[in-house]
Amino acid sequence: MKNEPTTSLFELVTGLSEAVDLVSPVLVNHHKMVAYFSLCLGSELGLSIENTSQTVLAGALHDIGALSISERLEALDFEVEHAHQHAETAYHLLKGFPPFSKIAEFIRFHHVWWNWGEGRQFRGQEVPLESHILHLADRISVLINKEHQVLSQVDNIKKHIEGQSQRMFNPDIVGAFNSLAGKEFFWLDAVSNSISSILSNRIKIKTIQLDLDAIINLADIFSQIIDFRCQFTANHSSGVAVCAERLAQLAAFSEHDCKMMRVAGYLHDLGKLAVPVDILNKPSGLSDEEFQIIKSHTYYTYRILEKICGFEKINSWASFHHECLDGGGYPFHLGEPDLSMGSRIMAAADVFTAIMEDRPYRAGMDEGSALRVLQKMVDNNKLDAGVVTLLKCNFEEINRYRLSAQEVSGNRYHRIVGQSEHPDY
């Protein structure tokens, strides 16, 4: 479509990957730090701008396949056991998105040891140099103790890395690290609170723009990262996305806005990345504290998406899905005057999808019961009457869209999560 605003690939990736690091305070900025070290190492080694840029994006996404917090925290040990599982999961999540085909390869092998040159290959596959750069960038990052002044740690970190040259790391990359490690800025940038703007100022690819169709594909990948952490809701966002998009079409939104609605649907639960998996996977019996933690997810969706330029509308549609017309929702307690038609559509699509989908511990509702629940929410001034009428009048069609989208993502869940659970990983 002509004249549509586009979004920077770099900004979108770093924004979304920030969400993945919210799950634990020790992980804050981990992805950005690895992206930063990858950038420095790639430039020092004289990689092309294109390849350095791809390595930086790979750094910003490298651990997205670690779906549980224990996997994320285990990856912080210097010599990680079972590390290839999350790398393989990330590979399968990303490889279908054409701009990420190289990035997926780099990430797939980011825990392969150099092993005196044997690490040029892994399980019969060529391991790109960029994977070895990522490996070292990642390990430098885990060696930094955020509690202490970074410059006082440099000698120890250098000793550690040099001691692993040839065994864990490619010696050429260790050489590049050694030249960088003598410069204070290298370390101070990495732990700076302004790491986002430092990265953004230095990176050359920020000019790569994504059009709306590519953003839909990327948001779809992120919906899997969000949903695949929880077996009960492994295909929830895909259902919400198509229902919301169809409702937007029925409400005569422009073609462009209908696509934006699809993106908002994929990302509406983005903030769930900040919720530990064991809480998400509890079918019932949540303590009050656990319930409050879950409730915070739309707040995080909002705070992450507000940083992405051009996502203002998407943000308000995605993040207000637990707000209610009577002002009794959360986290902003918005009321009728503040809730746009798009936000009202998302709220209804979310409830509709949630009550209709089968969960392992209960079957989805039938049409009659679902309509009664939705009508009650209209009567109690929670959901918009007009949107629910649209849903009622097109129930069968919208439900068909939901079912086929959820079937596709359910199959992907079994393929991707099942695949990476290979006993060798």
Ligand SMILES: [Fe+2]
């Ligand atoms: Fe990793």
Ligand SMILES: [Fe+2]
């Ligand atoms: Fe990592």
Ligand SMILES: [Fe+2]
């Ligand atoms: Fe939600």
